[in-house]
Amino acid sequence: MDDNAVPERKRGSGVKMVYDLLRDEILDLKLAPGSPIDEVQLADRFKMSRTPIREALVRLAGEGLIETLPNRSTMVSNIDFLNLHTFFDALVLMYRVTTRLAAQYHRPEDLATIRTYHEEYAAAVKAQDALAMIATNAAFHSAIADAGRNPYFSSLFRRLLDEGRRILRLYYQSYEDQLPQRFVDEHQEMIDVIAARDVEAADRIGREHAEQIVAQVQRLFTRNERLDIQL
């Protein structure tokens, strides 16, 4: 029996496969911001024609993960460090809103999902696996947003969490991937207030958690600015 890498795949599954894989590679910074994306190279790699590759790229472009210059190259989107504050503004507000709505509208099964991701997150921290930690952190908050049952907020929040994955990756890389226990406890606290349906507390915790992270990341970038000046 043949055991090739991708001998046959179902009709219509190719696009999703390419999309998912490229997305993860971008968000884990395996593909650096600014890296060129070559259609034929991808077609080679995935053993399929350019058509499904292109479709996946159009989707990624729609989410702002890649940028395409007409008739010219397409590349992984850069991180807009100059306007990080707009990112942080949106992030904090969405942390608040989604945690608040989750406290209001969650159902029992939502809590189960949230707790599962929480455990995965805790495990990743324990194992000092930065990539897994960052990814499950996003999944954890995304699950909270889903429990709030507002698809408009969920989709924006998910987009922000995606962008956050790249930024957090940079952040932890600069600390040699030392992962703190602190956020595990904060997440637990967040679950508790959601389960208790304490809306105001959820809002407060959501805000504090968000501002916590924002402050940390900002500290990193101001530090880097100073280093740049010293050089």
Added chain:
Amino acid sequence: MDDNAVPERKRGSGVKMVYDLLRDEILDLKLAPGSPIDEVQLADRFKMSRTPIREALVRLAGEGLIETLPNRSTMVSNIDFLNLHTFFDALVLMYRVTTRLAAQYHRPEDLATIRTYHEEYAAAVKAQDALAMIATNAAFHSAIADAGRNPYFSSLFRRLLDEGRRILRLYYQSYEDQLPQRFVDEHQEMIDVIAARDVEAADRIGREHAEQIVAQVQRLFTRNERLDIQL
């Protein structure tokens, strides 16, 4: 010299043309929610191959304007009347946030753009042109969001305004397209507080304006519910 409808078009422009046109037809309810979308028919209509048509469709699907069943038909997205409240929640919050940010961060040239759309809006109301009024209303608020200079909020708000175009279309259709002067004055008030950089007032006006509209639309749908029961 030949004067055909679409004899030649620039390379790369086809996708945008199809995308823009389909988008407008969907948002103006010229294509009813649930209508089937046929690729070959569109290819015929625009005198191009299915490839660029498909790309436009992928983009529209990414924005939730159409839905595609794998290996089966693709159709214009339905309006989710059962969960309208999630739409209204997001809309009110984004009205507040974008108006507030515009008061903070707008530049002189932003005000000029906003005023231009305001005048177009007023003209459409005067002419009792419902479609133009609805479209320029969205453009007006979108311009305010742009003045706030937060692309994350802008993009969510734009999506909400799009969905709002379809809902407003239904709303005004049910009133035989009688357009009120009221919102013209409210828009003027909104411009004034933004120009004055009065952040708190902007927040308040944004919220009032949004809740105004939401209440009106909700009245329509509760009225319809009652009618349904009476039948």
Added chain:
DNA sequence: TGTATTTTTCTTGTCGACAAGAAAAATTCT
């Protein structure tokens, strides 16, 4: 006559090929 099964038709997903535009390389001219 109503239901199950096969056949046909139709739509979508994928492919390989070609053309257009841009970048890179080679050539010409000063």
Added chain:
DNA sequence: AGAATTTTTCTTGTCGACAAGAAAAATACA
């Protein structure tokens, strides 16, 4: 040799064709 121009190469955008899957139609069967 250095700059401008032409040629080549490379990547993307578009096309027509084919294959796979699903719906519709036609047929067989109870």
